[in-house]
Amino acid sequence: MQENSNSTMGYKEHAVKDVENLKSNIRGATRIHGAGQSDKKIAFVIVDVQNDFFSGGALPVPEAETLIEPLNAAIKNAEQSGHLIIFTQDWHPVNHSSFEENGGDWKPHCIQGTNGAALHSRLYCPSGAKIVRFGVEPEMDGYSPFENPLMDQLIDTPEVGLVYVAGIALEYCIFATCKQIRDRNKEVVALESLIRAASPDKANETWSKSDNLSIKRLPNLPEEHKGVLGVIAQ
Numbered sequence: 001m002q003e004n005s006n007s008t009m010g011y012k013e014h015a016v017k018d019v020e021n022l023k024s025n026i027r028g029a030t031r032i033h034g035a036g037q038s039d040k041k042i043a044f045v046i047v048d049v050q051n052d053f054f055s056g057g058a059l060p061v062p063e064a065e066t067l068i069e070p071l072n073a074a075i076k077n078a079e080q081s082g083h084l085i086i087f088t089q090d091w092h093p094v095n096h097s098s099f100e101e102n103g104g105d106w107k108p109h110c111i112q113g114t115n116g117a118a119l120h121s122r123l124y125c126p127s128g129a130k131i132v133r134f135g136v137e138p139e140m141d142g143y144s145p146f147e148n149p150l151m152d153q154l155i156d157t158p159e160v161g162l163v164y165v166a167g168i169a170l171e172y173c174i175f176a177t178c179k180q181i182r183d184r185n186k187e188v189v190a191l192e193s194l195i196r197a198a199s200p201d202k203a204n205e206t207w208s209k210s211d212n213l214s215i216k217r218l219p220n221l222p223e224e225h226k227g228v229l230g231v232i233a234q
């Protein structure tokens with residue numbers, strides 16, 4: 001995966017550059033043939049596995065370290081199956097409105113180009129994976145990768161039938177990502193064992209909201225999809 005060194009690049013420039021890469025990705029993608037999913041591609045979205053959300057970072061999430069090993073196994077499995085793999089990155093300017101000093105709720109985190117914004121060093125990143133950076137606009141929430149038009153170009157296409165979601169943090173970027181995938185009439189499965197919550201004791205509230213939006217959780221994975229990401233579906 002190529003790290004983009006030009007952090008000042010706008011969404012539009014990112015999109016143009018990455019869609020070129022996507023074309024070859026689509027051509028090489030594996031099809032799945034489950035009920036209602038024939039001839040559709042699977043996307044695997046790994047949300048915000050960034051240093052600032054791990055211990056020692058600006059906004060550590062409990063148990064984040066335990067995510068890496070099983071997540072890497074799932075990513076390798078998805079890579080071998082030819083699925084579209086997308087990593088998202090919270091990617092803020094210093095004047096982002098979500099920061100306390102700018103009237104928001106959060107400590108400064110995931111500032112563009114810093115170590116805190118980098119993907120975790122042990123995260124397995126296949127060479128064909130896509131990166132979607134969001135939270136770039138100072139006045140936008142910064143909770144959903146769909147703030148970046150590249151996300152729609154990757155997901156909101158007839159080619160994609162099913163989207164798996166994993167990563168950090170359940171209540172914020174995971175929930176927003178899943179909801180917006182559902183808003184685009186895509187089937188979405190939240191891989192519960194590969195998701196970490198900022199407040200684990202309140203996670204059930206978010207899962208209840210997700211259930212109401214028909215966001216599936218791994219325990220409810222349809223039979224025909226078991227084994228697609230076999231390592232974590234066991």
Ligand SMILES: [Zn+2]
Pocket residue numbers: 090091092098109110135142
């Ligand atoms: Zn953020």
